[in-house]
Amino acid sequence: MKHISNSTPVLPNLQRRKFLEGLAAGGIVLGLSPWTSSFAAQPVAQSAPVLAGTEFDLTIAQTLVNFTGSPRLATTVNGSIPGPTLRWREGDTVTIRVTNRLAEETSIHWHGILLPYQMDGVPGISFKGIPPGESFIYRFKVAQTGTYWYHSHSGMQEQTGMYGAIIIDPAGADPAYINQAGTERDYVVQLSDWTDEDPMRVFDKLKMQSDYYNFNQPTAADFFRDVAKEGLSEAIDKRQMWNQMRMSPTDLADISAYSYTYLMNGTAPAGNWTGLFRPGEKVRLRFINSGAMTFFDVRIPGLKMTVVQADGQNVEPVTVDEFRIGVAETYDVIVTPVDESYTIFAQSMDRTGYVRGTLATRAGMSAVIPAPDKAEPLSMGDMMGDMGGGHVRHARTEYGPSVDMRVDSPRTNLDDAGIGLRYNGRRVLTYADLHSLKGIMDTRAADMEIELHLTGNMERYTWSLDGLEFGKSTPVHFPYGKRVRVILVNDTMMSHPMHLHGMWSDLERPEGGVQVRKHTIIVQPAQQVSFLVSADALGRWAWHCHLSLHMHAGMFREVVVA
């Protein structure tokens, strides 16, 4: 290992570095997994096994893992983290038998996949869930191509390891020809977050102290430093509004690397997942964010990335230095490496940690790992939105104990990379850069409009839509066959990756016209987005923030297409 930059992660003590880097051989404890044959450090960390064809057998069970030095029980698909990569072909009918060997109910949701709603895998909405000891057979015709993923929709099983990738090849593709778009190499890069804690305990802790995991809070020391640098009245002014409103400008993530170890293809940073290439080859990297609560900012120092696919749908190629991948999003990029080795660097949005892997010409190499950037505090714009903009209509239920703030004039621009990425001098991807290839999106205009506000109360750690948690909500009806415009207004200080099951979301430009087709859309603090949905999938569908604790807290709705 050449050199690890001496960064100062905003965490309390150096012991946390072990969480940051994990164990070199961290992962499934030997015995059960086919890919960890010994406990010795692997020179090339392996990826999840690939299952191809039309018939699949998946077993959900608890598996002993050890990512940080403490053994824990994870929830796995076929014994590996990530679960096996499923390779399908457009036009095939796939049959997936899922057997539950847990002591509790389970489920698998195929994220971004169009299918009959009974196959969507959300207990209480699509079906009754898969009881312990039983099997459920998913069967549906594959009607799309691209990179997707699957995960449990029960309890906190996704957080404890139940996720895997899906790659769907076009109908004519030879299954032996594993590479598309003329690339010689093709790797899934699945990013995730692992905690040794019981996720329900994490939730309980956040209920008692919502800033439990935030060790980057403004202190008296910061105040005096600001006074010295900018003067007393500036220093007071800077904090005035935040303190008056009882909100924190450093509230970037609910869970930091104080609890999380970040993984790349199930491998901690010390394990150094490696993708090999020969100089001159083009490499396709299928980035998937399978984290429960973490936004990752991805870059490969020294190597530009050409984004060719977002959420499984081809986009006009755009070359960037860096992109933010929200929970549940996917980005396929093409890179053409020329040097011997590169670090694939994914830092968490709150800058408390990172995961890294390597693109290299030989096993056992690594390149310089950059230091995580400094965390950028939230700004007035993140809180207020666009002061000169239009006024939105809040729901009448947003004036009670469930909502700690409302944004009256949200900003609508999509050309903002997001907090922490605005001033780093790098070319960072924004939604404004994404344009679906011709023929992908539905060109129909909207028949009707729905407005929903993303709300929450950070002090109580409650999360909701329109101030109503799921338990107090009523379903949202999309009339079958209609083209629905959905307007989401983020009345909170956090970014939320919003995911509507079963149907595509065609993101609209602020000035009108659809721009890019996605299944998961990040709505930034004080931002408003609008997208069009063709309500062409009959049935009941889940709609929720994909930050798993927000969803669990009630930021969730049932959509009825009828």
Place this chain on the structure above:
Amino acid sequence: MLYKRINMSAIATIALCVAAAWGQYAMAAEGTSKADDMSGMDHSGGGDSEDMSMQGGSAPADARDPHAYSGGYDFGPIPPPKMGDEEYMAGLMINRLERAQTSHNVLSVYDLQGWIGKDYDRLVLKAEGEVDDGKLHEARTEILWGHAISAYWNAQLGARQDSGVAPGRSWLAFGVQGLAPYWFEVDATAYAGEQGRTALRLGAEYELLLTQKLIVQPRVEANFYGMQDEVRELGTGLSSLVAGLRLRYEIRREFAPYVGVDWSGKFGGTADYASAAGARTSDTSVVAGVRLWF
């Protein structure tokens, strides 16, 4: 059983307390209209400053109906999932568990608050007391029903029991507890007891982060009584005031040892009782303890 008669002064005291608490809450709610003093922002082109109440307030007449999109549909034949918002939770915050060295004595002191319930409605237990030489010297225990009334405030209604070496007292309790602007934690409760007794307890705490784990916590608490209570040696009006400062180090969020100092004073009739008994009317104690929560 709890009270023999409520007289007008009791009602007046409670009404005043409720008004004070409500006033505090209302101030907190509209306080954020002062968003105008954001440095560097030009407001000349912006909307009315009235529209900038980002917190609190009430729904305007044209607010959206959040159920407007249901189209009359219910959740269908499969029972909808029960999520975290419908689960019961519990928590216990032991704010002070300490040994206090006064000018003439060493006591053990506890001050805790526990709750069980969901997000907006909880059963709350508050308990504060002193243990002297293995015996409960003085204790105040309250069981309340807490209901969230706004983003940062909860109203509480229940009962309080005073125990210890002096004869016990029972009270009906009504108050508010919450987080005021600028992060002040406030607890204000009015009490109505037997024989027309009334009382008011006001407390406030603040947390100043010196570093991420080293935190200074000043606090004040004041107790007022409407009626003289000879047996418990309490006078009317402001009876006692405590001002304290604690410095804690969070080994973990849940476990933080601290050291500190409390200044406590007796006033009015309460001070007279103390002097008559040869005791001090004010005292400073050094404290050391641990703050824990579950």
